[in-house]
Amino acid sequence: MKIVVDAMGGDFAPQAVVEGAVLATREFGFPVILVGLSDAIQEELDKYEDAKNLPIEVHHADEVVEMHDSPSKALRTKKKSSMKIGLDLVKEGEGEAFISAGNTGAVLAYSTIILRPLKGVDRPAIAIQLPTLQGSAILLDAGANVDCKSNQLFQFGIMGHVYAKYILGLDEPGVGLLSIGEEDGKGNEVTKEAFRWLSKSHIRFIGNVEAKEVYRGNADVIVCDGFTGNVALKISESLAEMIGTNLKTLFTSGIVPKMGYLMLKGRLREFKKSVDYSEAGGAPLLGVNGVVIIAHGSSNAKAVKNAILRAHEFVEKKVNQHIREDIEYNLDSKGSFWQHIKEIVAGHDENGGVPNKTPTSPKAVLEESEEELEPETTDETPTEEPDKP
Amino acid sequence: MKIVVDAMGGDFAPQAVVEGAVLATREFGFPVILVGLSDAIQEELDKYEDAKNLPIEVHHADEVVEMHDSPSKALRTKKKSSMKIGLDLVKEGEGEAFISAGNTGAVLAYSTIILRPLKGVDRPAIAIQLPTLQGSAILLDAGANVDCKSNQLFQFGIMGHVYAKYILGLDEPGVGLLSIGEEDGKGNEVTKEAFRWLSKSHIRFIGNVEAKEVYRGNADVIVCDGFTGNVALKISESLAEMIGTNLKTLFTSGIVPKMGYLMLKGRLREFKKSVDYSEAGGAPLLGVNGVVIIAHGSSNAKAVKNAILRAHEFVEKKVNQHIREDIEYNLDSKGSFWQHIKEIVAGHDENGGVPNKTPTSPKAVLEESEEELEPETTDETPTEEPDKP
Structure with a gap:
């Protein structure tokens, strides 16, 4: 399992991010891909004698999303940013999680566009x-x-x-x-x-x-x-x-x-x-088709290390798979949930109450999003049929 | 100027409320009307030797809204409650402000229904x-x-x-x-x-x-x-x-x-x-056609006294008149605000954006509410035309 880290994100990047990756790979042993300006990353890595022996890969990206960039502008103009390229690696299966201490709005926008929401999830x-x-x-x-x-x-x-x-x-x-x-x-x-x-x-x-x-x-x-x-x-x-x-x-x-x-x-x-979500060593963005951890802009090496550990935990514990299963369970099991939705809608009509706006139900969201989503690429199959996920 | 006080509202009513009224009338001298079960109120008043000389009137009301009553139920069933009768006194001009430490939801509901929102105000x-x-x-x-x-x-x-x-x-x-x-x-x-x-x-x-x-x-x-x-x-x-x-x-x-x-x-x-709004010695309900102060259920005599003082201040400083004038100023002055609303609506249409829901503007609200509202009964006229209220 490889964790992809945006080496250019955060106030102390790339120094703190590279150091965090060094600390994490030393301590936990699982591989990390650092994405960003390769010369700058390599310069930081050269400061550590053991860096050559650590499972750290460097993946070059030409551009950097700045903290003050508007997310929509970053999406349009920075096609070669470390965020974009890092998330592409996760999408293509090269890595299993993405971490950035950069511009939160941009991470959110890129993640939603590139990884897409999980089946059954409307918005992360x-x-x-x-x-x-x-x-x-x-x-x-x-x-x-x-x-x-x-x-x-x-x-x-x-x-x-x-x-x-x-x-x-x-x-x-x-x-x-x-x-x-x-x-x-x-x-x-x-x-x-x-x-x-x-x-x-x-x-x-x-x-x-x-x-x-x-x-x-x-x-x-x-x-x-x-x-x-x-x-x-x-x-x-x-x-x-x-x-x-x-x-x-x-x-x-x-x-x-x-x-x-x-x-x-x-x-x-x-x-x-x-309470500052990004300070807490990283807050997960739940509901996208891949693990994304948003770390604080002022993250130091220790915070980056913790975020890498947390990302690993989310992948290992198959959080996304459980989210998908649990949502599906509620939508499909014995038709009870669907029946309930119908009752709600019927109740509303009787009351002359609030009309449902689109989408009318999780089921509808699911069907709607299914059309435009790529199929999930997961080789994990549940070991047993959960009776109550 | 008379302040109407719900003698039956609050955890320590009528004792704390009556004591608060005694303290307020002793200190400030302006008259107070205590509304509620007259025997119980009189019994409390008799504890104070000087009560007979204080400007306190007792106005009987048969019923009491309890803390656990649902506001809508109280509205429907307790037509003779101290809240209802107290607010009626304000509506009829017998008093100029109403204070209650009772059920907040019920005060809100009664006030809105009995006093009605101020001209130009949609909801208090x-x-x-x-x-x-x-x-x-x-x-x-x-x-x-x-x-x-x-x-x-x-x-x-x-x-x-x-x-x-x-x-x-x-x-x-x-x-x-x-x-x-x-x-x-x-x-x-x-x-x-x-x-x-x-x-x-x-x-x-x-x-x-x-x-x-x-x-x-x-x-x-x-x-x-x-x-x-x-x-x-x-x-x-x-x-x-x-x-x-x-x-x-x-x-x-x-x-x-x-x-x-x-x-x-x-x-x-x-x-x-x-931060507990009702603890703060009383929070005003702004935007109704009369002064209403909501005091905390656990108000002691001092809190009631402070609420009476605050109510007096709101009346004396003509807060409601200023609210009405300021809202009208924004709606009418030189047509600029109205023009602005038109621009917003036009902008929305161009963008294919969010359609305005009813009511579409403060002006519309004003016209709409005017139809069903009784005319204002105020004998105060502004001393000069404000150029900027």
Whole structure:
């Protein structure tokens, strides 16, 4: 299994990225392909005596997507960028995962266009691991999709379930829908419909979760649209910053001794990093046909190493295969889900309520996307038929 | 000017409410009408020797809306509740403001139905005053409207501007639109359109504000839909709680001495209260044809007293009149705003873009709502024609 790394992405590229690749290959032994300006990469590699013996390949790419480039412009004009070429390698099967600490919007755009969404997935989502009083929780979407339909929220729920089950190792992760009240009927039009869909899925859907519950950790997975997710994460960052400043004031006024302040400060900074999705050593972009990890622009070598390890884990634990299977299971098994969708649509008509916009159901999305997607190239077959994936 | 207070609303009613009214009338001298079960209210009043000399009237109401009542059920079945009768008094001009620490959803529903929205306002919004590094900021809507259209966000902007200008006393408050990026083009479909409308208004619109900026205090007013606003406030509460727990752990591990911990804990608790809209001594429901203050269920006498003072301030500073004038100004002045709306609609048609849903503009909302609204009963006339309200 080869991990493809964008050597030109991030504030400290290529230095930090090359060093991260050296650390990862030394420690874990699996091969890495560094993509970018080969001379610059080689110059960095030459700094390590053992680099020649490490399983690192260099793959040349002429262009670099800059942090300030608009994603759409990058897509149109930089056809030879390290991002484009790196993702092409994954698409062609040369590598099994792609990591970049570069321009997040561009990684998102390139990944969606080049790798395409997984069968059954409408749009990929960024999943963040948050600290909670009970450990951690996964929140998605953290900002990839500002306008979401209910079928997308449903898919995010399934993807979050798979992440928590196979990567966090939770047997039956509790999946909650972020809303403005715990009661079933609370929410906006989109969440109310997503609630009904998630209720009928095979995952342990724990219903609506109020934002005040997020850091209590009672939900393992928190589902929301990318606009709300972005606001929730960024305002948390803002509050941690304000509390940090208040602590500093207390410190400088001599009430809290230095030792205590520094410990608190450290925790707050740690928290601030953990809610900034790209700081957390890499947030997966779930739902594309390949493993993509988005690392923070300011990633140091250690962060790059961790991102490489995480990418390896996603490939090894077949996260994408599980996502596809779990979505299909909900769409097909005994027709129950499909039946349910019909009931919803019928119910809506009776109420003279909200008309369904396209696409009307995950099934429809699936059929629609099937037409334009390349067939999956996977030689992994499930060892047994899951009775409940 | 009489302030009408729901004596039966809140966890400690009627005791805390009656005490709050006593404190307020003693200190400020303006009259208060207590509405509810008259025997219970009188019993509480009899505890104060000077009560007979205070300007407190008791107005009987047979029924009480309970905290767990569904707002729609309360509306239908409790026609003699203290909320209904209290709001009727305001509608009939017997009182000029209404305060309740009772069921928030019911206050919202009753207020909208009985007082009706102000001319030019589609839906009322709950406005919260948040602490920031620079003092405070107003966030609206904090949860009254889960599904908002862009014209509503535009109206929230105007209402927030008026609140900040006349109540906080800021000359030219900076009004920002909560979004996922600072750049003009960032946001979802609704915020993008609201951005264009706010850009052409007379208020100091500072553009998009990212959630990470909220507690930095660079915006005096933050505009968002009620779903996002609720999530932003509640997740802040959740984070403050988690940080508080972490501080406690540090404390019990003996690293931070008790003194410092207690101070920090106090600040966090204070913060937690301030983001819980109803804790903050009362959050105004802006945009109804009368002053309504929603106080927290757990309000003590001091909180009730503060809410009475705040209500008085809203009446005295003619907040509703300013909201109406400012919205009209944007709709009518020299036709420029209307022209702008036409441009937007034309632009949309050219782009084959998002069709406008009903209502298509604030103007349309205004005309639409005018038909069903009673004429305003105000004897206040502006002393001079504002060139820029």
